[in-house]
Amino acid sequence: MPSSTRGSLLPVSAAVIDAALILLFAAIGRDTHQRGESVLGVLATAWPFLAGAAAGWLIARAWRAPLGTWPVGVVIWISTVAGGVLLRLASGHTAAAAFIVVALITLAVFLLGYRLLWVLVLRLRTSRRRS
Template identity: 65%
Template sequence: MTSETQPRPASGRRRTAGRAVAGAALADALLIMLFAAIGRDAHQRGEILTGVLLTAWPFLAGAALGWLAARVWRRPLSVRPSGLAVWIGAVAGGMVLRALTGQTVVIAFVVVASLSLGIFLVGYRLLLAGARRLGWTRSQR
């Protein structure tokens, strides 16, 4: 048996799973921050770092709720239910939190946020699923 065909010990699987969870959580957070940064840049608002955080926090909190509701840590890179739950949580939770804190919530922004966050949060999971289907795995690099 070669090292590629031997089963991984349980600790190795847990470590890989932990990395996937951490990687997905980090990717989600960074993509939400990117969404906020692009939006702020498009509207030429000052206060770069604090402004991006002010814009992003409701969506980050909503995404965290999506993570909890769907138990995303079980399959963090799956499109369904994980990617969809994070996306819906980010948009719905983000808009509710924005409204509760007096931030702007208009239909055009809801549409743009829904599309952008969908492309970001579901999109990278779709790309990874496609890569797995095509057989692009770590062992083949």
């Protein structure tokens, strides 16, 4: 595969991973609160956070360095939570303080975690090549 094709797949792959992790967050939350696991229910829970993540991608211009932790990953994470909570409230749902804390922690682990793992893998590969 030409390097230009691989380079254009990276932002798409990172966006898909972000979306999948946000959907996982919503599914876990719904399951924890025994609301059922219907696809529409998960999407109803996830859409504000997906919209927040999309805003974060635009704010951070994440397509330039989609797997960067700072500032890209942090901007996406904060935008996901802030946008998600604000849109959730605007659409008539609740957002208790405990929910916000859980969202901050869980989405940090998800959205920053895989980016940090990526950096670690790249560093390990680079150090092995030098040895």
